[in-house]
Amino acid sequence: MRRIQIAVIGYNKDRCTDEARKAAYEVGSEIARAGAVLVCGGLGGVMEEACRGAKDNNGLTVGIIPEDDFSYANKYCDIIVCSTIGFARDFIVAGSADGIIAVGGGVGTLTEMTVGYMMKKPMVAVKGSGGTADEYGGRYLDERKRVEIMTAASPKEAVRMILERIKENAGLGHDNLPDTA
Incomplete structure (x- = not known):
């Protein structure tokens, strides 16, 4: 059976705050503990x-x-996809995920959220991480209300929420959720 793939999107190296770094680390830890695959833009x-x-x-x-x-990728990437398409790679990141977690972020994060929104991917924003996550968490991106960008008070809650929504969308129910404790 295919493993769940969760995209983590947010600030790049130049704009990343200490709060966002800490939240991102915790989100990544929880994704691994849940047995899911972490997908991201591969940079800093x-x-x-x-x-x-x-x-x-x-x-x-x-x-x-x-x-x-390949050398542009951060040293923690196991698998590196050299998209060669610049910012358009945001479409691949969002499209390759079963669900998306936003930690802070700017316009690139918003692009990934928009793609996820159009594809009706479940999305969670980590509250208090800044930027796009705080701006759009708890909202729909337009009047069509395709998918609400949920908010989580903590990284652990964000992963729990996204896993629940992914399982619901797949018809697997809560009983089959990985333990993220």
Whole structure:
């Protein structure tokens, strides 16, 4: 059976806050403990910290980088996809996930959220992590109300919520959720 894939999106290296780094690390740790695969944009900031958290907990990480050279990926990526398509790689990150967790972020994060929204992917924003996550958490992106961007008070809650929603969407119910305690 295919493993659940959760995208972690958020601030890049230049804009990442200490709060977002800490939250991203914890999100990555919880994803690994749940036995899911972490998917991200493969670079620094939230992406690197989430991957580091996953690797510290024996998780599997996939980085989908915008460049054509593996060396751009952060050192915690197990699998590196050199998309060669620049910012358009945001579509691949969102499309490759069963669910999306936002930690802070700017316009790139918003792009990934928009793609997830159009595809009706479950999304959770970590409250208090700043940027796009705080701005759009608890909202729909437009009047069509395709999928609400849920908010979580903690990284652990974010992973629990996204797993529940993914399982519900797959018709698996709560009894089959991995233990994230």
